[in-house]
Amino acid sequence: MTTETDTVLELKNVTKTFGNLAAVDSVNFDLKAGEIHAILGENGAGKSTLMNLIYGLYQPSDGNIYISGKIKQLKSPRDAIANGIGMVHQHFMLIENLTVAENIVLSTSQFSSSDILPKLDASITDSKSNEYHKPIKLSKFRYKKNEAVNLTEAHSNRFGLSVDPNALVRTLSVGAKQRVEILKALAVDAQILILDEPTAVLSPNEVDDFFQILRALQNDGRSIIFITHKMDEVLEISDRITVLSRGKKVYNGRTGELTAQQLAREMLGEEIPQVKREQNEASNDLVLSISNLTVKGIRKEIAVADVSLNTYRGEIVGIAGVDGNGQRELAESIMGLLPITSGTIDILGNQPKGTNNIRHCSVGFIPEDRRTMGIINTFTVAENLMLNKPYLDNVSKWGVIDQKTKTEVVTKLIDTYDIRPPSSEIPASSLSGGNQQKVVVARELSPQPDLLIAVNPTRGLDINAAQFVHQNLLKQRNRKKSVLIISTELDEVLLMSDRLFVMSRGKLINATKLRDNIEALGLLMTGETFHDE
């Protein structure tokens, strides 16, 4: 069919800007037939934006996309699918209460028979096996169960994607659901498959099976774009690697050209942030003491595995790591928002139960998910600035909110933290993301809590605002308070922390000594072990 050198997809100088920010900055990218092309990058490096451009969810601000040498405008995923591009999202897009076959037919029925079905029939009859000789015509009006099951079975046999076509999707394991997603893409004859962090949800055994599927697809001449954080997987499965950093392509080459260390350096950038502040005197005043903490995540998987950590007055402890390695669960369990499976959390010598009591122990919390946990969209800015139980008690007398005190406090916060527009009575939803973050930071920092848990405290802020937050975090430290920063941005953690940890797969690794060794940190963050020679 196709020879190895055929370029099936090419991006030329593609740029995508959001406001002033270039999420993808004149990136050139090409994908050859039958190739597995890995894309590596930190959070916010532009990987997802790039994929959304290819899948038609976004349109490029500049530059062009070529498919099989022809320039194409992909206005929607529909266009992308019609051009043979399929995407398996990190969060599955399946209808849980339908069977596997129904889910698969659902995706094919979105297209008129002239779009897809001839190709589909061809791809089925082309193949040597006899099982699916009969061309499958799916009626636009009637759902024929047997034919849907046959179609599903035909495809699943062909690529070794074993699933029971009659099983309800909600009864399937995560790995099986992923296979259904891939089948869905294959059912509309996708020649290019985009896999967004496909292994994040899989167990090690499932990963092996998954890689076999990828190889089968590759042998069939299909091309795969594989997005991941995990270095070992990249080295194992990919043919070529593209590294993105801050929206720019910083490396492209065949797998094996660079070692894992060199790739990590490319990924994190050359410049090591300057740690310009003086070393502070270590204090022995314990604030937060976590011992042998194990916490289960939403899917009942172990998210935090036997973590122990102490924080002291007058220091900033930083935890770096790639998203989804248990940081969120760690922060939420400290705040009493997630039940603890085993272990203990001591705050200032107490073991408070419930978020309210924990808050009353002078604990501030900047949550990871600003939109659902930090801000109430329909509340005004003023109301959001009071969204902290002890704080609320401060501005009220006998349970009645004192309007004068409230206005004073709120006006001061808006002024100090430069929240724009400087109006306290507009709904928080009308603020930009950065200004919403300022609202959260203002609320959590201004009471000067003894312990501050800050998860990605500067996400969405511009440089000046981020610096302002950093200065305030340092002030907290100088006031002899304790700060725990959990961030996906290594720069931030390196800049701020007195002691440094890396969180990976639920484990906390002390990395204070590796401060100047960016490569080692990068390896730790991507789940590799690092051996100090």
Place this chain on the structure above:
Amino acid sequence: MMNNLIGLIRAIKFQCVSSLENYPRFTQIVVIPLIILGCASLTNAIILLLCGYNPVTAYTAAAGYSLCSIRGLSETLVKTTPFLMTGLSVGIAFRCGIWNIGAEGQFLIGALTATWFGTRIAYMIPHTPWLGVPLCLCIAGLAGGVWGVIPAILKVTRGVNEVISTIMLNYVAIHLVGLMIEGGPLQESSKIGSQSDSIVKWVSLPRFIEGNRLHPGIVISIILAIVLTFVLFRTTFGYQLRAVGEGADAAKAAGISVMQNTIRVFFISGALAGLGGAIELTALADELTKSFSPGYGYTAIAVALMAKLHPLGTIATALLFGALSVGSFAMEGEIGISGKITWMMQAIILLYVIGYSSARLFNKQPSKQ
């Protein structure tokens, strides 16, 4: 199916609360409702014409009676009271993220409790309205609140969706009333009619003027609307209720108990509806019958939504619904328009109310910088 229903209610709430935010307050509160009423009146005029009535005389009769005669005006206020009480009940629940469809049942439970108190218990207390009336209303409100807490407990302990449980409890309440007054312990003493005894005089809500049905219920409910506004928007208690309703995760992270506040909302909501039922019974009906509520608790959903779930706005919308139902009576009585047609006309107004916010026609210009 249930999910669809909940989705629908959410969508309606969202539409009513948020889509007109871009307009100046005056337009939102006065101009747009007037346009809606105008459109609805036009549609209804067509229906009246098709049925062979002169819409002008019909409207004149309706408006003339319900708004321009002393008797009609007082009757409008009388009708406003149950709409306002149940509207407040639904409004506070929806505002706090609780989809309480059970105002009808809570209304009936309040009335039932007032009947029980007024026919069986009141003999045991001093025979004075200064004690009897407040005591009766309080107990009935409490009963409505407790009835409202049943779905709350099911929700927080077992995760039962309150839309289902409150609707089901409406049927339980309706049939409980039937059971009690048809052969049950509250049936009238001669055991013939399917109704209760009349409540004793010292628990019935006194009227302002002899011969006019206007009673203090309207005053009580307006005061409650003002108190509720204060509680919701000026106290930490109300702040927490709203925070849980508008953003449960954020409230939780702030240290506000979702479970506690959910139960509180259910109780307050149920108590308001129950109190409404008790006022209606002790002021007007005197005895409980099966046709006691013409679906106040359901119409209340429209009353509350049209008021954008604001207690003060509910006063206005309840007044509108009161005037509408009195006006329908006038059309029935004076011109002989069938009750079925007037019901249909009310339903059309409701459709306009729900539809108005989604009308793209109004959504063009986003003003206010």
